[in-house]
Amino acid sequence: MDRVEASGITVILSGDNYDLWSESMKSFLIGKKLWRYVTGDFTVPVRPVGTPTTPPTTKEIDDYRMAIDDWDSKNHTILTWIRNTSSRNIQIQLRRMDTAKKAWDYLENRFQATGGMHHYQLLSSLHALKHESGQSIDDFFSTIQSLWDRIDEANIDEEQLRVIQLLMKLGPEYESVRGSLLHRDPLPSLDIAMKEISFEATRFAMLRSPTTDSALAVPSS
Known part of the structure; x- marks a missing residue:
């Protein structure tokens, strides 16, 4: 599968273009309703434990298995998109990351600049x-508009x-x-x-x- 087609965005993270990449990736994930996996709002489902007298029901166990499978699938899909839109050396740095949140936080701490x-x-x-x-004109305009807004907010x-x-x-x-x-x-x-x-x-x-x-x-x- 082509690296760019894997995510639907055209920016490859090389380090010095982190702002542009993060804006594009965030917009893409919000559109896919997956951004909250990156922020940590959606966490790993907890296995039902019940009590000694009332163990988890079969339905609770089945619901948990479905929930954990769904969470794993979406989490690793996001991880794949992040890796596939990164340069080779950054991919190597991400290989030990097992959640989308860990990968995003690492890249933010590593590449987000200040001042x-x-x-x-x-x-x-x-x-x-x-x-x-x-690339659609709407997608392109959304990306450039986001950069304009951030430059305005920077108050240079x-x-x-x-x-x-x-x-x-x-x-x-x-x-x-x-x-x-x-x-x-x-x-x-x-x-x-x-x-x-x-x-x-x-x-x-x-x-x-x-x-x-x-x-x-x-x-x-």
């Missing part, structure tokens, strides 16, 4: 979002927005300074960000330039 990094992920997800072939001020947009445009060689700036709380000003980025650019230039040691060396006789 500047959270804002960066929201804007990056919006920038990367594209209408996929075969103008200078923070410019810092994030600047960092989004930097190449992969600036990943170290980008991560350092985004993990600060509060996010540094644009002037401070530019100073640190310029320092990193200067360092790169020095590493790439020919060494001056040969010019200073004394020729041997």
Whole structure:
């Protein structure tokens, strides 16, 4: 079975796109009436025990077996969807998870960002979002509307927005300074960000330039 068709969503969780993936998966599970298995509202059915004088009836035992089979089926269906919409390395991390709630909580703790990094992920997800072939316009609009709403809720001020947009445009060689700036709380000003980025650019230039040691060396006789 195709990984994407298994869940009905088109986003593959790679880590840095957690916000977009979680929004898509949550919307999908709510549509399937399965979201409450993830939140823990629907827990594992409890086996009837009765008392020494009134043991569980046959009907109670049969009802329990049907309930546990139904819960297991839905729980493992959600687990399969979560794994099938995750990259290979994340699938490996999830292999010991036996409930949808454990898997969701793990991913949330592992990848959900806060502060500047959270804002960066929201804007990056919006920038990367594209209408996929075969995806209905209603589904696409629901996803993008959800991102717009979350960006509005984040209340990103103008200078923070410019810092994030600047960092989004930097190449992969600036990943170290980008991560350092985004993990600060509060996010540094644009002037401070530019100073640190310029320092990193200067360092790169020095590493790439020919060494001056040969010019200073004394020729041997």
